[in-house]
Amino acid sequence: MTSEKALFIVFAVIAIASALNIILQRNPMYSALSLIGTLLSLSALYLTVRAQFIAAIQIVVYAGAIMVLFIFVIMLLNVPTVQPQIEKQKGLRYLAIPFAGALIAEMFFILRRVPPRSLPVVASALADQAVGTTWSIGVGLFTGYLLPFEVTSVLILMAVVGAMVLARREGD
């Protein structure tokens, strides 16, 4: 077993365990922290497939900026530690089973359609040059994917302006 595979297993287990912890915890602060754990181990997984840029951006943007805002909000709301059991809509609980079943069925369908062995494996020395570097992503963004990139940025700008308009109080 190569060291990369060992690292993959370690971080995959951490990612799944903390992802489970997000939904199992009652305290929102612990859930948010588990989400950070998931994001960090995902970033480590990106590193094992030599996508350094994506790994760094994953931490800077998601773990560093967005999750800080989440924790900020949780701190400000000051939720009580003992959560009341959420028992309002009991009917929804039984709906969860068919939905989860459908999701798992879809997953198996996709896995059967694309057997993992058929994915092209790039030679590791070449992959180091080609896939995850800042240079290759920059070139990709500003040549082949220029239009989607610009459209996305306009979309984000619209979201920012919309948020400001919505958050502004009357009479300001």
Next chain:
Amino acid sequence: MTNLLLEWVIKTIVILLILVTAVAYVTLMERKVMAFIQMRVGPNRVGLGKFKLWGLMQPLADGVKMIFKEDIVPLQANRWLYIFAPALSLIPALMTFIVIPYGSEITVFGRTIQLHVTRMNVGLLYVLALTSVGVYGIVLAGWSSNNKYSLLGGLRSSAQMISYELALGLSIVSVLLYAGTLDLVYIVEQQSVWPGHMGWNIFRFPLMFVFIIFYIASLAETNRTPFDLPEADSELVAGYHTEYSSMKFVMFQMAEYLNLITASSIATTLFFGGWNGPFVGRLPILGPVYFTIKVLALIFLAMWIRYTVPRFRYDQLMRFGWKFLLPASIVNIIISSTVILFWR
């Protein structure tokens, strides 16, 4: 492969030891500089027996004292997060240093050794990522202490760091436009072009102004005066670490001084040519010496600012960050790209 691994392990351990010692002595330096600016003598008693040694043993005495303090966990605190928070703020601070080059390469026992622990093509982003993870230590310390001063300190700190991270990141963009890479080793090598290895970025046209923005933003990121609102003693007791004592408190202090050292090292690397200096091409061992001198000079500058400039008010801090530093760094990006486009 095993040789390379061994080299990494040795380098990492050496860097770790140097950093921890440096942190101890930066605290002494801080007290001495403060005393100098306030026309006092400063700590000068603790030495080895009869020899006073200008108080050089003071950090050691401080450390021993802190270890023997009672370690208090408040009853109403969130126990696990309270214990976890100092580690979360110290570990990223220690991890940052592995991408910073402190010399070119030297030959020891017939073996060429690169004077940096590792190089990666996202070196600078790695540093930024670790800085943004370091916020959690402070935020969680403030929240888990279950104390209103701590909570306010943590909130202020996270707001401040998010705001100034933007200006910091955007001011770095101008340097990256010149360098064309995120690899810190390569950025330093590019600055050794002029005669005498003096092609530092600080001597290039828009970059000298970028440095001012970068330096102010990095002072805010490291929570130093005039941006030390997270622990403003006169209003918040001690901010996010009000409830901490003993070694947990020391870990926060260490993280703070480590961040100061890292910020100064990054400034040296990006703007002051890293290990570059006269004769460094002929005598590569001078590299670490130049690097240390520059870093110490920048640390001294930070201390000088700390004891001369009063603290900002919170609204002033936010207005300064969002309405001055951020637009200024965006303007700088435009100027730098124009200069690069037409004059290079």
